[in-house]
Structure formats: structure tokens, C-alpha cells
Amino acid sequence: MKKVTLALGLFMAALGTQAQQKPKQAKPSKELISYFAGNWTGEGKFSNGKPIAADLSFTPSLDSSWVEYRHIDKVPNTYKATSWWGLDAQSGEFVAYVFDNFGGHRKFTGDGWKNGKLTLTFSQENKGANPTLQHFIYEKLSEKPFKMTFEVSKDGTTWRMVDYLVFQKI
Numbered sequence: 001m002k003k004v005t006l007a008l009g010l011f012m013a014a015l016g017t018q019a020q021q022k023p024k025q026a027k028p029s030k031e032l033i034s035y036f037a038g039n040w041t042g043e044g045k046f047s048n049g050k051p052i053a054a055d056l057s058f059t060p061s062l063d064s065s066w067v068e069y070r071h072i073d074k075v076p077n078t079y080k081a082t083s084w085w086g087l088d089a090q091s092g093e094f095v096a097y098v099f100d101n102f103g104g105h106r107k108f109t110g111d112g113w114k115n116g117k118l119t120l121t122f123s124q125e126n127k128g129a130n131p132t133l134q135h136f137i138y139e140k141l142s143e144k145p146f147k148m149t150f151e152v153s154k155d156g157t158t159w160r161m162v163d164y165l166v167f168q169k170i
Contacts, residue, residue, distance in 0.1 A: 026087035027065050028094070032113035033058075035140065036067065042148070042167030052077055052163050069096075087112070096120045096136075108136065116140035135159070144169055 036058040108120035
């Protein structure tokens, strides 16, 4: 009986120690957060040459576990989106959940911020057809500006630019 009590006591102590340990926190890199945090304004062009402009903001949230990203196109364009960037705690994969004013919601994935570049890709399944792929490329041009390019593809090899913008921190 004493052995059972001792074993049960050791088991309970082990559970208590395990319960007190903090779970591993998956967070975006400090480099990504420090580079993007703040407000940005940018201009660029659509693939047809028409101009586009937008304002962005990046805010670390939930103890820097996520980055809240807001995108608002300037008139005459109307696109608005809120995104949450972070790491999937189980897979470690970089994820971006995008919600827009057209009622859309998409999950993009990528490898994270590497060598001043972040590529986020979304695959949309089409019934009876190949998936449509989309990706955003965020590329640091120097210490201050970055370029955001939005592209689409049917095969994942050949990409067609939809628009690009170059942003400056304000």
C-alpha cells in the first residue's frame, strides 16, 4: 500500500510540475516586428498601369504573439483588410489570416521573414479545375521602404503581377 501511495504521490508531483511549465510560445521574429511596427503609406501601380495608393499599420498584439496588420486603399480604390500574422503553434508555419471588406477571408502561409523578405501564399480550390494561387511578397528595399507585390498563378510556377506598392514609414 505504501508503494502505491508513494507512486501516486510522485505521479501527482510530476503532473503539478508539468502543469506549471509555460507552453512553448510560437511568435513572429523580433526582426519582423521591429521592422514593420508602425504606420506606412505607399503608392504603386496595377498591372494595367493605373495608380494605386494605400495606408498600412502594423501593431504587435497579444504579447507579440501576433501582428495585427491593417490595409486601407486610398480613393478611388476601396479595398480594406485586417490581417493577423503569426506562427501556428503546432506546425511552426508562418500564417496570415486576412479578412476584407468584400466579406472575404483567406489563410496565407509562408516561411516567415527571411533575408528581408516575406512571401505569403494562398491556394483556392476550384471545383473541376486547377487551384488558383495568390501570394503577397513583402520585400525590404532598404532600412526604410518596402515593396508589397500581389500576384496570382494557376500553376505555382508562372506568376502574374496584379499590383505593387512601395511603402514609406510615416
